[in-house]
Amino acid sequence: MSMMSSTKTDAIDWSKGAAYVNGAFMPISEARVPLTDWAYRRSDVVYDVVSVWDGQFFRLDDHIARFRRSIKRYRFTPQETDAELRQILHRIVAMSGLRSAYVAMDCLRGQAALGIRVPSKAKNYIACYAAPFTSLVPEEHLQRGLKLAISTIPRIPHECVDATAKNFHWGDMNMAMFEAEETGADFPLLLDFKGNLTEGPGFNVFIVRDGVVATPDYNMLEGISRQTVIELCAELGIDVQVRPISAAEVRDADEIFITSTAGGVIGASQIDGRIMNNDRPGPVSSELRETYWEKRKSGWHTEPVNYDAV
Incomplete structure (x- = not known):
């Protein structure tokens, strides 16, 4: 080259x-x-x-x-x-x-x-x-928690565009973001044609119910931050499941959080207008976020930039 x-x-x-x-x-x-x-x-x-x-x-x-x-x-x-x-x-x-x-x-x-x-x-x-x-969300949103909404716009099917290969096909994501903004939400969550959770615009999604963490297994990017959280759950002794998640489970979740390279772990405080955890991120979401940044700052999975490579 x-x-x-x-x-x-x-x-x-x-x-x-x-x-x-x-x-x-x-x-x-x-x-x-x-x-x-x-x-x-x-x-x-x-x-x-x-x-x-x-x-x-x-x-x-x-x-x-x-x-x-x-x-x-x-x-x-x-x-x-x-x-x-x-x-x-x-x-x-x-x-x-x-x-x-x-x-x-x-x-x-x-x-x-x-x-x-x-x-x-x-x-x-x-x-x-x-x-x-730059973070996916401003600092005040990190403390307050995200307002999420399940979109009426379905995710492009895996059979049409393979979401595990990170690509520029964002037509569904963009329309869902317009819809979320109009309802007062920060971000949308997209379902597949079977009504199961997939992902959001630039992030993976996790729910927490009775202390058990779950994340979708199909038609979404297999995120590096998603994998990081799965590893952190194992370290912290938190049960984690990778499986189909229905829209009803999302709406009834005790906690919801998202993961992204642009921000790590970010907790939600509302889903479709329902308030969770006194309108703040929940305890599992907060523990994972704190642990994520503590371990990153300690050198976990890091590689120093070669600043002499100019």
Whole structure:
């Protein structure tokens, strides 16, 4: 792989982030995708996102491995190896100088020759960026708890779009978010066509009933933060089940919490207008959130950013 270089200079503001697109490094403000690329015109992209906190990547191996599975699932053929991708991610964080960052890696379908409309003939390429870390929700929402609502918009079926391969097909998610906003909720939860819980826009979902934690087993992204919580439950002696969850179970849950790279574990306080736990996140949700951040700050599953990789 041949990667073009970009030199850090005092004249360039890297504080907003750094990017790598199709072999070249640049400030994030200069990163572009052509309007005619199928990535843009057909939402033909797979991606992954890893977080950096206090100069440490969290579960970088797992994120790269899932990204590679997504690449293969949607038949992309980028030139970069996993080892080269790791170097790219370290370098863009180092170029930005960020200590806490949101680091995305995308694989995009480019264009084929004029008149060719077969995806196997299109060029593929990698684009990555590191930007300042932002949480899925503001701090006051973390303390108050999320207001969630079950959407009337169903999740795209697995048979049509494989949700385990992280992709840009967000039409159902976006419409559900409009609907949630109109009802006063922070976020929607999407069901499948059988009426079972799947996920929300950018996060996995867990419920708690009688001290037992449960999360869906089908038609959703198998999130790295989701897996982290399953591991934490085992450490804390909390029973956890991975199984179908009906809408009725969600509405009757003692607690609900979500998991995302952009925030870790985030508790809910309401579901469809019903108040839980005195309108605050519940005790299991809070324990898992606290444990998650304690272990992250202690170096659990972390890899130091190589800030010399500029």
